[in-house]
Amino acid sequence: SAVISQKPSRDICQRGTSLTIQCQVDSQVTMMFWYRQQPGQSLTLIATANQGSEATYESGFVIDKFPISRPNLTFSTLTVSNMSPEDSSIYLCSVEDHRFGPGTRLTVL
């Protein structure tokens, strides 16, 4: 099973700035997924990231706000752009075998 790591594990950011979150998998995977877990809430899928194609976004999420890169089969990034306090959440990546990274806890002031 894949070992998944994320960087940073947590961050505190100022309103209006952007943060890029990295997800690294120790084996090649076709599909990677990005989720958001808002405080006290369940997980919500943001987008699906396939290598070599543009990410597919779920309803309510747009590329301008959450640009995603997938340069190879073991790595992906999610950027949270022009942040506001409402973006304070845990962001998690996942892969096709249903395992999750440890999450990135983001606080926006």
Next chain:
Amino acid sequence: AQRVTQPEKLLSVFKGAPVELKCNYSYSGSPELFWYVQYSRQRLQLLLRHISRESIKGFTADLNKGETSFHLKKPFAQEEDSAMYYCAHPGGTSYGKLTFGQGTILTVHP
């Protein structure tokens, strides 16, 4: 819409008592269902999936198509079982994509 529902946000039991965390699904076709657990300050972990029919940490879950349920059960709860539990199902055609229920916080009292 295809979804899973966890009707209980909070569930409290005493150590040694049986525990059942409820999950109901609304899904067309053959459902594939999962239970995840998130212990305090730890990552989300896959607990079990119905197609494997395995028992992890003493937990089992049986798919009941008549009741459209996939309840998670353990005959004797332990304090270390205290955690957040999520039921999930595939959210669409992309393999690996999941839709989560709202979660149930289980507290096992000594």
